[in-house]
Amino acid sequence: MNSVIAFIVIFGALVFFHELGHFVFAKRAGILCREFAIGMGPKVLAFKRNETQYTLRLLPIGGYVRMAGEDAELMELKPGFxxxxxxxxxxxxxxxxxxxxxxxxxxxxxxxxxxxxxxxxxxxxxxxxxxxxxxxxxxxxxxxxxxxxxxxxAPWNRQFNSKKLYQRFLTIFAGPAMNFVLAFIVLSIIGMSAGIPVDRAVLGDIVPDDPADQAGLEKGDEVIAISGEEISSWADLTGIVSESPGEELTIDVQRGDESLSFNVTPEERTFEQGEETISQGIIGVYNPRIESPSIFQSIQYGAEQTYFWTVTIFDLLGDLITGQFSIDALAGPVGIYKSTEEVAKAGIYQLMQWGAILSINLGIMNLLPLPALDGGRLLFFGFEALRGKPIDRQKEGMVHFVGFALLMLLMIVVTWNDIQRYFL
Known part of the structure; x- marks a missing residue:
């Protein structure tokens, strides 16, 4: 039940902030927003304030802002009515x-x-x-x-297509942009609350009963060498440990004025990466952190982490395009739920970080220049700027329709892979 709640809260927050970006800039442009919806399918909760109906829908798989003029206005009065x-x-x-x-x-x-x-x-x-x-x-x-x-x-001056190009561009771009803003805020809060990790070969918190604790290592120990190999950073330490599951390591540390050595055997942990099973060693230690960082340090940490995960996700996309990353490794709603279930067991800060990564991922995916996505619509705005006039709406609509159909097909394939991976 906790996993279900965590999944709904995280996914709901991602969708809410994404649609809030569209909504705020649409309102600023004077566009009539008929509905602000979180979720898809039948309505669970609905209320109207001013011009907009706010709805919570049954299926937590998306959301939308229904703006006047995006689709043909259905209201008409024909002669004889x-x-x-x-x-x-x-x-x-x-x-x-x-x-x-x-x-x-x-x-x-x-x-x-x-x-x-x-x-x-x-x-x-x-x-x-x-x-x-x-x-x-x-x-x-x-x-x-x-x-x-x-x-x-919806008078013409309140419709989406009546607005200047830059207003329409900002209205669409604001959705993905808000996902990056959300990630930045969450990661900054993590830095402020949990401390900021630093790349030093000093042990942070020790996990009770894990190999490091059983061997006698303590928080604050500075690692000097592992099995004769000099250690100067946290990355050095984790690199050797992760590559040595089941192998006994001799860890030399400096504890105050004492030089001590401990024999530690990393525990083997496995996880799935596509069709491949990856084995990794862990000893149960966290990296050192700056305790009670300043607001500036926390903001800097949030910005650095947002940049890091953005670059990492783009690298993975590049691997997918070049064939170095299999489509079977992609996760749909089922895969994201299962991953959220595992992350939730690690604690609230890990869950918050996972939510921030998903938010960045959602922002990037929506900015891809593919039909039916925000990036596809922004691409058409680019064509409009070059041509000096908009693309025929019927032709654009057909492109988005085909793109949406292909995306739904991809979603079905990815979801089926998730079901086979986790349940069959």
């Missing part, structure tokens, strides 16, 4: 009732002759019993009511 109008104090139409008109008293029922719901915002029609064509002005926030459901109209 009968509609009920509710007027505001400024004599502009505030509500247009399409059916069940008997539920609303004091309606002005008209037969529509003409309507413009985007540019000039008006409805022309004939009231019951009248032969004179009348023009009714629409409020910019007028709503349509159909089967009791209210939908706000």
């Amino acid at each position: 009968r509609a009920g109008l509710i007027m505001g104090q400024d004599e502009k139409v505030e509500k247009v009732v399409l059916n069940n008109k008997d539920r609303y008293p004091d309606l002005r029922v008209i037969e529509v002759a003409e309507a413009d719901l985007e540019k000039e915002l008006y409805i022309k029609g004939y009231e019951e019993g009248e032969e004179t064509l009348q023009r009714f002005e629409l409020s910019e926030k007028a709503v349509f009511i159909e089967d009791g459901v209210e939908t706000q109209i």
